Amino acid sequence: MIRALCQILVRITLVSLVLGLSACSAPQAGPDAASGADPESGERRTLNFGIIATESSSNLESNWRPFIAAMEEWTGYDVEPFYASDYAGMIQAMRYGSIQVAWFSNFSGLQAVRLGGGQVFAKATYPDGSEGYNSVLIVPVDSPIQSVEDVLACDRSIDFGMGDPNSTSGYLVPSAFIFAPRGIDPGECFNSVRNANHEANALAVANGLVDVATNNTTNMTLLARTRPDIASRIRVVWTSPAIQTDPIIWRADLDEEAKQRLQYFFMNYGRMGTPEEIAAARDVLNPLYFGLFLPSSNAHLDPIVQLEIVRDLTEARNDPDLTEAEREVRVAELEQRLAEVEAGNTGLISQASAVEGLAAAGPAEAAAGSQINWMASGVILVLVVVLLTLLLWASAPRGPGPRVPLTERVANAVIAAGVVIILVWSFDSADMDRSYLLVENAGDMGEFIAGFFPEDLSPASRASYWQNLTHGFGEAVPQMIITVQIAIWGTFIAVLAAIPFGLLSARNVAPAWIVQPVRRLMDVFRSINELIIALVFIAAVGLGPLAGVMALAVHTTGVLAKLFSEAVEAVDDGPVEGVRATGAVPLHEVIWAVIPQVAPLWTSFGLYRFESNARSATVLGLIGAGGIGQILFEAVRAFDYQRTAAIVIVIVIAVSAIDLLSQLLRKRLV
Structure with a gap:
């Protein structure tokens, strides 16, 4: 009895320890709980600053660190930088208050205003004072492609690198100026289409992984500075009209004091101070390819709204799936919307950017630093x-x-x-x-999930929802079939390879001098993620399902070889000794005594890994290795929740069907 009570007490102590630490870490409610600080406590406030990653995170960290330090000094706040290569993640972070201010591209900034409660208050310029840049199409320097017309041959011979669906120069501008006017769907025109940030696209072109990719003049300039060897292997074949520079956006509900301090910093940094201080500030801005900042408002995004409508208008006029009546209605709606935007009514809630500057750079320093x-x-x-x-x-x-x-x-x-x-x-x-945020922000998760369902229960809303869902099913089912086929071949090759490797990894079958090297090789296969392995094979076979098949095969070989060897080591020695007593060689012992014992278990392991590979194959589409993953990530990044819902439903049904089928096979074979 006493022992049981002690065990209960120990468990209570463990739980209390974890809960106590969590409670001590959670911010206490106070007069300014919504902004995360208590103005009466004297504690130094923290602002989260989001940075869109258009290049490697190591470059971003070193280039942005002095600018973040300057922002902290001028505002009096601790500034926590958050780097994200995925635009959708940054937009959602602003939507739910995980970041308060961020540097966005124009199109992703538009989404941050629409979906994330953002508000433009400043814009960047370039070191030479210019306020614009260009989207470009790039090819390897020795490519036979000489013009955009060569790119648009649409004979499915080209691997194309597209930007993030929320990127201005990587996605919106090429869509509006190249593809939409010609009624071209990149997915049908090219052999494969992969989505990546600008630096990844440039590297893919330079290394011959894709034939053509989108980029912009800003990133090309930075690339020439930081990676001249890569820049020298790239050639530009198309340049867009000028695009205005990127906006700096804060949450509209940010308190006024924080807005004033941020505005004061951005409007005066590099302008105010001694000549030495101004020169030092310009040196900080130069690696970021920034000049001075200018005041702005949501009106900064008006040209992007126009560009978006022009793109949609061109696509509607060339969409073969629309009837004439549907096309007329759609075109009329877009033309009316375009007229409103040209008249100055974008539907964005603009606010004047004039904010009174502060006389001081920020509040008095509190006891800063983590102690x-x-x-x-x-x-x-x-x-x-x-x-x-x-x-x-x-x-x-x-x-x-x-x-x-x-x-x-x-x-x-x-x-x-x-x-x-x-x-x-x-x-x-x-x-x-x-972790307290899981409970505190449960409503935000509910709001996000609600986006996958109809907005209301009206007949028109339900009809539109089911129409979009049906269209998503039609797109997702063929890709899911490809995904399953990738999993089938990846698992089949892995099973064939895992049988000899598993036997050579078993201590009771192979000598130690063979077991240890083979086991270490299988550790390597098993420990490297399928995405990394797929990138290796893309270098050899290019984009497409084959790279996905080989990635799954290598990783699964490592997993199955371990499972197979453990099954072999657990066999009953009786049959083995019986076969050995007949004078059989070791190979006959394995064939007639070991394999019959482990075959049912091996079959079960192979079927389980097939189920797992069917799920893993959906992720490989992220890097262009084929299957449903590619359109899934495109839909998520574009905030197309109805299309996402259709794709997810197809994945769930397919994985469930595979699970049921494998259960039947196990009962039949095991």
Whole structure:
């Protein structure tokens, strides 16, 4: 009875420890809880600043760090940078308050205003003072492609690199100026289409992984500075009309003091101070390819709205799936919308950007910097000691029965306490201190999920929803079939390869000098993610399903070889000895005594991995390795939730069908 009570007490202590740490980490409600700070507490406030990653994260970190430090000094706030290569993630982060201010491209900025409650307050310029850049199409320097007409031959011989669906120069401008006017669908025109950021597209072109890709003049200039070897292997074959520079956007509900401090920094940085201070600021801005910042408003996005409508208008006029009546209605709606935008009514809530500057750069410095919380550390140490003591006491032998040696009890107690220490050690790094947000922001998750369903229950809304859903099914089903075919061949090749590797990895079949190298090779196969392996094969076979098949085959070989070898090591030695007694060679022992015992288990393992590969293959579309993953990520990034819902439904049905089929096969074969 006492032992049971002690065990319960130990469990309560563990739970209390984790919950206590979480509670201590959660921000306390106060007068300014909505903005994350208590103005009366004197604590230094933190703002989250989002940065769209158009190049590698290592370059971004080194280039942006001095600018972030300057923003902290001028505003008096701690500024936490968040880098994201995915525009949709940054837009959603602003929508739900994870970031308060961000640097966006024009088109992603438009989505941040529409969906994320954003508001333009400044815009960037370039070091030479210009306020525009251009979208470009790039090809390898030795490519036979000389013009955009060569690109648009549409004989499905070209691998094309498109930008993120929320990118202005990588997606919207090429769509509006190249594809929409000609009624061309890139998915049908090219052999394959992959979506990536500008730097990834440039590298893919330079290395011959794609034949043509979108980019912009800003990134090409940065590439010439940082990677001249890559820039020298790229040639531009098309340049768009000028696009205005990128906006800086804050959340519209950000408090006025924060807005004033941010506006003061952006409007005066590089302008105000001694000549030395101004020169130092310009040196900070130069690696970012920024000049000075100018005031702006949501009106900055008006040309992007016009461009978006012109693109949609051209597509509607050339859409073969629309009837004449539907086309007339659609064109009339878009022409009316275009007239409204040209008249100055974009539907965006614009606000004048004139904000009174502050006389001082920011609030007085509070006790800044992260310091060690000695009290919390002491409490944790005491709890660990108490826990060790309780574990030792609870495991002490009482009454009749075998006695556990003290050394074993101490070892068990140390292991249990070590688990607690590891959980505590990884608490902050795993962001568990923000776990309270799962409950606090549950409504935001509900709002996001609601986007996958009709807006209302009216007949018109339901009809439109089902029409869009049906269209999504028609697009998703053929791609899901390709995904399953990728999984079938990837698993088949893996099973064939895993049989010899599994046998060579089994200690009771192969000698140690063979087992260890083969096991280490299988560790390599198993530890590398399928996405990385697929990139290796793309270099050899190009974009498409074959790279996905080989990626799944390599990774699955590593997994199955381990499972197969463990099954072999667990076989009954009786049949093996019986075959050996007949004078059979080791190969005959494996064929007639080992494989018959493990074949049912191997079959089960292979079917389980096929189910897993069917799911994994959906992700490989992210890097252009074929299948449904590519259109899934395009739909998510474009906030096309009805199309996303259709794709997800197809995936769920397909995976469930595969699961049922594999169950039937296991019952039949095992």
